Amino acid sequence: MRQSTAEHYRKRLDVLFDYIYEHIDEDLDMATLADVALISPYHLHRVFRGIYGSSLTETIKRIRLHNAADTLINADLSMEDVAKQAKYTSVQSFTRAFSESFGMPPARFRREGDHIQFSLTPLNTEESIMHDVTIRHADGLTLIGYEHKGDYMNVGQQFEKLQGWLVSKGLITESTRFFGVYFDDPESVPVDKLTSLACVLVENADGFPAEDDMRKYTIHPSKCAVLRYKGPYANMDAAYKWLFASWLPNSGEKVGFQPVFEEYLNDAHQVPQTELLTDIYIPLES
Incomplete structure (x- = not known):
């Protein structure tokens, strides 16, 4: 063809x-x-x-x-x-x-930067308001995209490819939703072994014209802790450390059996780094 x-x-x-x-x-x-x-x-x-x-x-x-x-x-x-x-x-x-x-x-x-602010912010103080975490039920998600091996800082390489592919197929619209799935803890897994996915949400996976080098991944419905993070992607590791070291031990919650994932609410091509919005999801036990 x-x-x-x-x-x-x-x-x-x-x-x-x-x-x-x-x-x-x-x-x-x-x-x-x-x-x-x-x-x-x-x-x-x-x-x-x-x-x-x-x-x-x-x-x-x-x-x-x-x-x-x-x-x-x-x-x-x-x-x-x-x-x-x-x-x-x-x-x-x-x-x-x-x-x-x-x-x-x-x-x-x-x-x-936020990497400092998160590390200094204690729980149960007025300052912690900036790190509001909500508990919500996340619907199941069917995601399709490209796998990335290596430093999470470079997963943007696969998102660039994914966006280009969607444009070439006429599949990108104002309602297109982008997600990243992160399977490993960068504190305990060597950088070259880290695995992540740069994905787009699809309604009908069977009818979606995915290519052979794309991977499908399903996130099952679950209770999640969600932190809306505003700012540069480079600072987000500090947000994760705060969530797991400060918020989680004091929350009364336990982590579930699915990997953490993120939804990107605006486009790094279109807004300054300071205006980037990301929802960080930590699946919890029900």
């Missing part, structure tokens, strides 16, 4: 995303990216924007800043080294770009 033009370009951009994530710490000039994607450099930007709704340059910038935020949280590099790793020529230009996306300069983010 002859593939559509949209499908052709989507597959080329899948290859491009693999290359970008594997070489994100290197110089990514447009001529090289065009060669990797086998798309004319005169048209690569237009094709990319047509499928993803944002520019290739902005997407690379967003991935690099996301990685920079993770570095600020988890590594003791100087600000000069973090800026250089993110491919900025000066700390000043890096600070401007980071502040625009994260709502605060990188030095302040390192000192005061």
Whole structure:
């Protein structure tokens, strides 16, 4: 069967995303990216924007800043080294770009970001209001998407591919719901062994035109603890630590037998990192 033009370009951009994530710490000039994607450099930007709704340059910038935020949280590099790793020529230009996306300069983010606020916030105080957890019954979910092996920080690679695939098939609408499923504890499982899924919710799995490399996963109806998290994905590990170390032992609840999962309520292509909304679900015993 002859593939559509949209499908052709989507597959080329899948290859491009693999290359970008594997070489994100290197110089990514447009001529090289065009060669990797086998798309004319005169048209690569237009094709990319047509499928993803944002520019290739902005997407690379967003991935690099996301990685920079993770570095600020988890590594003791100087600000000069973090800026250089993110491919900025000066700390000043890096600070401007980071502040625009994260709502605060990188030095302040390192000192005061949500990864700090969650670790300092005790239970049963006025400050804990910002971490409201609700108990709700979650309906069963049928999810289909791409499996990711490795650092959860890079699961966005599979979400980019999933979004491109949905666009190429004409399956994405305003009501499309995206989920991530996380099977392992990154504190106890080696990074290269971590498994997650970048998924879309489907109503009729049998009628959904999934491809062979996609995986179906069912989340059964269950009682869940739900934390609505607002802010950068790079900070979310702190939210998980707070949930399991502070909230859960004092909640009277016990974890269930399904993995944690997340629903992404807005689009990282469209809103600043500070405005990202994510519902974190921890399945509980009924």
